[in-house]
Amino acid sequence: MADPRFYALAGPFSVGDIAQRIGAELAPGAEAGRLIRNLATLGEAGSDDLSFLENRRYLEAFGASRAGACVVERAAAARAPKGMTLLFAARPRRAYALAASLFYPARDVKPGVHPRATVDTSAKLGPGVTVEAGAVIAAAAEIGRGCRIGANAVIGPGVVLGDDSVVGANASISHALIGARVVIYAGVRIGTDGFGFDPSPEGHLRMPQLGRVIIGDDVEVGANSTIDRGSGRDTVIGRGCMIDNLVQIGHNVQLGEGCILVGQSGIAGSARLGRLVTLAGQAGISGHLEIGDGATIGPQAGVTHNVAAGQTVLGAPAIPALEFARQVATLKRLAAKKGK
């Protein structure tokens, strides 16, 4: 399935072994020793492959599949073709993700500092750290055990990076304390000055930005996204937030745990998001607003008022989704009428 130029295939693994490692249950009567060599979609899989049934829309493909083994919900068992070994999981997609990590583990990298990397003598590197060519690590930075710093990345003075975090190629980080297992993708900018100044026709005067960026564990920040540091308070990204590419996060913004920010969305300074807020693609949130837990901001929505917990909003200015749908329908009807 995956191009060997880029991905190294591990295995084979027995279905019993796989089931145990991905938290699935082997169907009664299955031969635990059956060997699986690779992953494949339902349509492409053969008898050596593991596949998965994501949802009922694909039941037909499931029934016709030649996959040797398949991760499914228990309820789908009756629809399985003959000879397929079933692995039951409450959430097949999640279990399959674990299987994918098993068959295609992250490439082995030899830890160590490349001779072309530049690490200040006062920086502290934990055991098993990899620093690629051209990376620069400044004075007093602390890099946790097992971290990987990509080629030509720049880690500023005093930055702290937790264990097993990854910094992509050409990314740069300053004024930041970052947790464990964080993934900073290529080209990300963290800790740059916030957009704070005293405006005047005689010349805008920059306000010194004296805060930090604090990033919790298990956060991902997508390619070329930008997170400004706080002006005095800190910019805070809660544990487990998933941030896509080209996202802008202004100074003093606070994200609760597990927020999802889709590509090209933006959050202006000092806005506060609760837990598990979703910001769809190209959506924007104005400064100083509060967005409640579990709220969903639709694609390209422009939020100009606080949003209550659990609410879904759409449009610019953003309004509750149902109201938005009604307005869209109303305008469509009125325009059709006038058009006659």
Place this chain on the structure above:
Amino acid sequence: MADPRFYALAGPFSVGDIAQRIGAELAPGAEAGRLIRNLATLGEAGSDDLSFLENRRYLEAFGASRAGACVVERAAAARAPKGMTLLFAARPRRAYALAASLFYPARDVKPGVHPRATVDTSAKLGPGVTVEAGAVIAAAAEIGRGCRIGANAVIGPGVVLGDDSVVGANASISHALIGARVVIYAGVRIGTDGFGFDPSPEGHLRMPQLGRVIIGDDVEVGANSTIDRGSGRDTVIGRGCMIDNLVQIGHNVQLGEGCILVGQSGIAGSARLGRLVTLAGQAGISGHLEIGDGATIGPQAGVTHNVAAGQTVLGAPAIPALEFARQVATLKRLAAKKGK
């Protein structure tokens, strides 16, 4: 015309020589040996300069121009001032572009690997490749003949780059097979993980992304744009696509040949665009949609449904352009009425 600090002027060239090289036809009776030394706009050109008439709006400027030579459609000949040498072309702008490349050829660069570049011993470099200072080329990468890798750019393991392609400063590429004559501008990110995970309040789980980015010949990717690799399938950019700055392309997206993506537009995962689709500035396309050949997505439009071939859509959610215009007019009229 062009600052010699940045552009080296070639020439002079005779009008006959120019006509031949740009595929134009010298007007009857013109002196083929007349020498031209530079390019200039109709208003600024003198007797040593070549200019061009882009369209009829500039007929007056054309008639008053002192340009020594001018690329024009044949139909405009009667309006030419005395003494101007005419070069006939069906598409004067295109012909002039070729003339510009003639007078201002790309700067000569001395091929070779800068001593400050880092090239893995298992990477293959074709003849005439230039690798600038600080660039990093990883194991098993293949760089075609005549390619130029900019300063501090990073080419990941196994990446293939076709002949005569250019990678800008600080760009990074991984998990990608790239065609010939492709231009990747500064700061571009290609091949980063797609935004794929299994969401859960207990913690989002990343789905391993096991696909690639496949880029056809003659593609351009603008500064700081991002193209994620496929999740299992590939992300595919068709031959001749023109992608502007700060554009986001999600995993598994497929672009047909010759698509035009203007600045800050974005395409969510698994969307499929046909040939010659235009996406205007800041427009967005939701995931898993199909956009037909030759469709035009207007500026800031937010596409949430499939778009048929040849259709032009506007608005968010995007609707056919005529309908959008009617809705805008209707709302304007209604608001004016209520305002009285």
Place this chain on the structure above:
Amino acid sequence: MADPRFYALAGPFSVGDIAQRIGAELAPGAEAGRLIRNLATLGEAGSDDLSFLENRRYLEAFGASRAGACVVERAAAARAPKGMTLLFAARPRRAYALAASLFYPARDVKPGVHPRATVDTSAKLGPGVTVEAGAVIAAAAEIGRGCRIGANAVIGPGVVLGDDSVVGANASISHALIGARVVIYAGVRIGTDGFGFDPSPEGHLRMPQLGRVIIGDDVEVGANSTIDRGSGRDTVIGRGCMIDNLVQIGHNVQLGEGCILVGQSGIAGSARLGRLVTLAGQAGISGHLEIGDGATIGPQAGVTHNVAAGQTVLGAPAIPALEFARQVATLKRLAAKKGK
């Protein structure tokens, strides 16, 4: 207040000294020798701290503050708590910004070229220039006195940088003449080719871009923003413009002095903005338009027509703000009616 890992605290300073340096006036009877050691918000400040009263909304916090000294407008004096030393300023925020620069001056950097930087022998560096590790400065570039070039930044051939300018990590600049005291943040791309080509189903043909980027004094360009060079004319950024993160500026754009471009906004090719124009977050301006002095383009607005001086526009397509508000209200009312 500020994390000493990232910010070095200077001082203490006497209130008399502070008043003089920030252009404030010490209140009558104040003890000019009183020492201040740090900055803090009204709520957190103690007797050694300087704070400020930004506006009347915070009068209560002001009255209850334990700050040793406070920058305020003269009119607020009567509301001050006992024992607080007052520094009068017409614009307290601006004065406080100066105090912040006094207490937290930019970190001392030792000028010099890092041994891992690559500076062409024909480049000219003024006195006191700092070039960090991995930075690349090409032939014939001119770097003014006191400039700082960040790690892994790339300065192209012939680029001119005025005195005391700063280029962030991983930024790249080409074909540009840049003024004094300009701050280019990390990951910025300046001088890349404009998005100019002759489109055709047979293959789009790139138009050679032969202009430059001209940037005035005291401009800031935020992280990962992109500014294309002119096609023949120049792209011009007026003195004192403040540009936020992820902003796109197309070729031939002209910005007057002091424009403010908020995050993720974009300006298409050849648009011309007057002085002190504000472009809010994610707003866009179509190509070839004229925007008058002091105009304000609201968040996510999509400007498709010229905007007169002083006008505020909203919506997509953008219309005068009052008209937009009326349309929003009208549609809301009509949808509510139909919904019944």
